[in-house]
Amino acid sequence: MLTVSIPAGALFYGTTRRRLDVVFDNALRQETEKTARLVHDLIASGETPPPEYKKRCESCSLLADCLPKTMQKKRAVVSYIKRMLSHP
Numbered sequence: 092m093l094t095v096s097i098p099a100g101a102l103f104y105g106t107t108r109r110r111l112d113v114v115f116d117n118a119l120r121q122e123t124e125k126t127a128r129l130v131h132d133l134i135a136s137g138e139t140p141p142p143e144y145k146k147r148c149e150s151c152s153l154l155a156d157c158l159p160k161t162m163q164k165k166r167a168v169v170s171y172i173k174r175m176l177s178h179p
């Protein structure tokens with residue numbers, strides 16, 4: 092957009108105070124374009140994908156809202172109601 096070449100960037104992780112240099116090569120640019128297309132398709136579908144707990148979740152700022160461990164448990168409402176009604 093600004094007609095300048097940007098060959099690299101960096102990610103800085105505040106919690107660990109580590110910096111990761113990233114080279115913007117063709118492979119990364121193609122993967123980024125592909126991912127952007129997939130995200131546009133996902134948004135157009137109107138559906139929110141279920142969270143998938145991974146090690147990276149522990150350092151994610153959305154962990155408290157996303158609750159991937161809790162949301163991954165496939166519990167049916169019917170089971171919950173039966174369990175609640177079976178307790179005295």
Ligand code: SF4
Pocket residue numbers: 142143144145147148151152153154157158159
């Ligand atoms: S906690 Fe973060 S990384 Fe993990 S599933 Fe949720 S949004 Fe993704």
